[in-house]
Amino acid sequence: MICTGCSCLCDDVEIRDGKILNACYRGYKVYSKLSENRARALVDRREVSVDDAIEKAVEILGQAKNPALYGFDTTTVEAQEVAVKIAEKLNAFIDDNSSFCLGEVVEAILKKDVPSTTLEDVRDQAYVIFYWGANPYSSAPRHMSKFTYYPRGMKRLKGYEDRFLVVVDVRRSETAKLAKKNAIFIKVESDDELVESFNLALEGKAGKYAKEVGTVITELKRSDFNAMFVGLGLKYGVRNLDGFFEMIRKINRVAKLYLIPSAFHSNMRGFNEVLFEKTGSINKFSFKEQRSDKLFAFTELLKRDEIDAVLLLGTDPLSSIPFEISKKIMRIKTVVVDPKMSLTAKIAKVVVPSAFSGFESSGTMVRSDGVRKRLEPIEEKEVNDLWILKKISEGL
């Protein structure tokens, strides 16, 4: 079974005699709590049939003047494609978590602004394993053991003994604590200063982190295959990511360094790819205006009271975005499609209960590095994201 606990999409997780094998604690937690707190079909917090909830959802979205669709990072590519069609049909805004997560990194890779590679190639070949603002211990617990630092690979026969680990963070995270032998931990106060130090070092000048950067560049030059994984610590640590991408391109003039986003929701990259294929943009898109803009990010639309209805699928804004923004959901008509009774579901106008993609429904997801995976669910539930979205689309 493919675990959809995070964007590693580990393909060796098994359920045998009721036991979950090979999953990390994060995947285990998702699976072992699958039956808890399941969503029920609700309209105005009253229990209804799934059909009635969908009918109400269609009515709300169909009558809205400025509807938005948001989320979709834990569902399948097939469901994401239908979501984009609904947004187009409604002339609506569509966005996902990537607009405040690692969307810009995925975009730079899709536009080929920076070189990227696959996790299998990293496992087989990469010498320097570089985590910047990322703590896979928590966000993707098997990242290092299955794909990057620890495993043996074709050119890395001794596993981590054949690699050099670099960790950059503002705190000594669990991942940073692993940087001991053949490794360096760079504790930064400002990520921008470290970017500047790399740029200066490549021009032969010394910046604030000259010593650390010197060590890293020397190690990078020792191999023709190195990989950097970036996380939200970087995204929120630098003023803008363009300068960071420029630094990656400069490093590549002296040593090969591939960039991969570290981890996010199971199929965030799938959403970015689906929308990119259709519109040339990866998120915050308005079908009415036929363009993407930072003003069309779901959080910005809420801030400016620009939308009157929203379809949320597989996301819980009340938990994940600033409360002053998310509480505005109360003022609009909200349809939540989710396997769980999330906090946002508790205040929604309509709740449509769905299945867990990967565990209870099949389809395709895209791993953090862009590799597509076919899901192998342990059961196939008829009422899943794709079925619900198709019904909504037909109703519209």
Next chain:
Amino acid sequence: MLRISKFLKFEVEVLVVRDSLNEGAVIFFHPEFAKKIGIKENDLVEVSKGDKVLRLRAKLSNFAPENGAYMPNNIFSSYFTENNFKKFKANVEIADGKESTVEEILDSL
């Protein structure tokens, strides 16, 4: 014994991080920093920012920033975040009573 720190308030920078193992109304301090500001493991602390106040359970962790704290990414941390979703400054002081609940936050809507 009277705890002097009970009457003190400190401004602390709090990071918001993904932490799949720990959920709920908790805040993690580096042991050295906690010692400096007089907070012990499992103390109840009041975290406030403007007119927003939550009572959280204090935990000690070597993975916390050396001069600050972190909170798992959930409704309790989102309650305080603004434009930077991953970092905020708040005042911390020792409190009495019980941890804040999700319901209290939802009731404020």
